[in-house]
Amino acid sequence: MEQPTQTHTNGAVSLEKRLDNPETAQALNRLLDRLDTIEEAVDKLDVALTQGPAMLAMMTDMADDVYRQAEDEGVSLDERLQLMLQLTERLTAPRTVEVLTQLMDRMDELEQLIEVADQAPAFISMMVDTLDDVYRRTEEAGHDLHRVIHEGPEAFIRINEFAASEAFTKLLDSGVLDPEAIEIVGKAGDALVDCRCQEETPEVGLFGLLGAMRDPDTRRALGFLTEFGKRFGQKLDE
Numbered sequence: 577m578e579q580p581t582q583t584h585t586n587g588a589v590s591l592e593k594r595l596d597n598p599e600t601a602q603a604l605n606r607l608l609d610r611l612d613t614i615e616e617a618v619d620k621l622d623v624a625l626t627q628g629p630a631m632l633a634m635m636t637d638m639a640d641d642v643y644r645q646a647e648d649e650g651v652s653l654d655e656r657l658q659l660m661l662q663l664t665e666r667l668t669a670p671r672t673v674e675v676l677t678q679l680m681d682r683m684d685e686l687e688q689l690i691e692v693a694d695q696a697p698a699f700i701s702m703m704v705d706t707l708d709d710v711y712r713r714t715e716e717a718g719h720d721l722h723r724v725i726h727e728g729p730e731a732f733i734r735i736n737e738f739a740a741s742e743a744f745t746k747l748l749d750s751g752v753l754d755p756e757a758i759e760i761v762g763k764a765g766d767a768l769v770d771c772r773c774q775e776e777t778p779e780v781g782l783f784g785l786l787g788a789m790r791d792p793d794t795r796r797a798l799g800f801l802t803e804f805g806k807r808f809g810q811k812l813d814e
Contacts, residue, residue, distance in 0.1 A: 594600050607614075646653050666672055679686065714721045738744050751757050771777070780788065788794045 643653055667676075711721055747753070778784075789798075
């Protein structure tokens, strides 16, 4: 009987020593200060454990109801889940991650491209209005725009064929496109227009021609034609 008494006494002494420890006293004080909070937490945990099965059953019923409604609407949640898993697999593939990283690095350019795409409808509308205005002005000027559109491709083909021919090369090598030749042709064209604009073209006989020879402009033109005839004859012999 003495041995148990001795053990109880030693245990009490050990407990008393621990209670005398300042750290133990501080821990007990903190525990006592939060006793209400601990008690409230225990009560909530008890309520949660008590209501847990009912809440779980309710959540299960809600999930079943959502699944049933989806099937009634023709939506297969299993199929959607499978597709989502496939999409996740593709999104996490190394090549996909690399491409997405490059896109993110060029995000500023993508934003500019999106802005251009947003403005595209307004730009297209403006172009259509411009074409309509050109078409109207062309018709008012007496030009057949339909004919131009239909015959334009054929004309382009012929011009392209001519540009690839030997005749076009000879034309470029000749003096026809020389600036001085173009200037002379332009002056001749102006003279033709001036003559055409006269109200009446006078008739000139032999004596009238002889009288015109006294005009310096006429003599200059005849001299030019004489020199031209000489040189043109030389070119014909070459």
